Amino acid sequence: MTTSAAADPVAQTGGERRIIVMIGAPGAGKGTQAERLAAELDLPHISTGELFREALTSDDPLGDKVRSYVESGALVPDAVVVEVVGHRLAEHDADHGVILDGFPRTCAQALALDEMLERFESVAIAALYVEVNPELLLARLTGRRICSKDDQHLYHVTAMPPKREGICDIDGAELYQRADDSADTVKSRLDKQLPPMYEVIDYYADNKVLFSVRGDNPAEEVTADLLRALGASRAA
Numbered sequence: 001m002t003t004s005a006a007a008d009p010v011a012q013t014g015g016e017r018r019i020i021v022m023i024g025a026p027g028a029g030k031g032t033q034a035e036r037l038a039a040e041l042d043l044p045h046i047s048t049g050e051l052f053r054e055a056l057t058s059d060d061p062l063g064d065k066v067r068s069y070v071e072s073g074a075l076v077p078d079a080v081v082v083e084v085v086g087h088r089l090a091e092h093d094a095d096h097g098v099i100l101d102g103f104p105r106t107c108a109q110a111l112a113l114d115e116m117l118e119r120f121e122s123v124a125i126a127a128l129y130v131e132v133n134p135e136l137l138l139a140r141l142t143g144r145r146i147c148s149k150d151d152q153h154l155y156h157v158t159a160m161p162p163k164r165e166g167i168c169d170i171d172g173a174e175l176y177q178r179a180d181d182s183a184d185t186v187k188s189r190l191d192k193q194l195p196p197m198y199e200v201i202d203y204y205a206d207n208k209v210l211f212s213v214r215g216d217n218p219a220e221e222v223t224a225d226l227l228r229a230l231g232a233s234r235a236a
């Protein structure tokens with residue numbers, strides 16, 4: 001991606017940044033873990049999926065660009081995603097680094113991220129792959145429930161249930177199910193999104209910043225393993 005400096009949001013900021021990339025299949029637990037790492041490391045959690053869902057429920061014209069892809073479980077075109085991430089990374093809360101959840105998802109996105117980071121003399125310091133047995137993913141996604149007040153409050157009907165059915169433990173709001181968590185759309189997401197994800201994993205393995213952890217352990221253990229991996233990468 002090449003843009004002029006004047007119009008380039010990334011070029012307008014600088015300084016040291018800890019860029020941590022979270023990779024995993026749909027439902028692997030990236031969002032759950034990114035939220036925990038963000039709190040632990042005091043870095044913002046940027047989820048491309050959430051940015052798209054916000055656009056879909058507001059007047060943002062981005063919503064029209066991404067709607068058909070998100071609803072059908074396909075990947076949003078690289079150029080659209082890269083532009084959105086470029087603008088988000090230029091916000092000041094990202095000055096010291098970010099946890100990127102769900103980006104990059106293709107090699108073209110990984111290359112574009114490297115190009116963006118190069119402009120402020122930074123690199124992705126760790127790519128954390130949350131690896132889950134594919135057989136678990138359908139149950140994880142169809143059982144997911146989300147707080148209607150704060151979508152960072154995540155539950156699962158059996159694995160991580162709220163204390164009161166259908167109600168968020170933290171703020172008492174109702175829980176809902178994401179539209180793309182229906183069984184049919186989940187199958188389509190897995191079919192379309194797993195092959196490019198494996199290419200991204202190879203990309204970061206070649207760059208020697210890939211760390212894999214088992215994501216089918218209890219969430220607390222996964223977090224501890226991720227923090228150990230980050231410690232090993234001297235990133236934390």
Ligand code: AP5
Nearest residue numbers: 026027028029030031032048049076102144155156159219
């Ligand atoms: P996005 O929102 O990123 O969806 P996703 O990748 O499919 O990931 P999910 O949010 O579904 O799952 P997760 O891995 O975060 O798991 P979670 O922690 O919630 O993207 C949505 C759409 O946007 C995409 O389909 C695509 O169209 C588009 N898009 C986004 N980024 C894009 C990009 N870069 N390029 C192109 N298109 C893009 O956990 C799942 C469930 O499991 C929860 O119920 C949770 O409570 C439970 N759980 C989590 N951990 C555990 C555990 N250890 N044990 C038991 N249960 C657990």
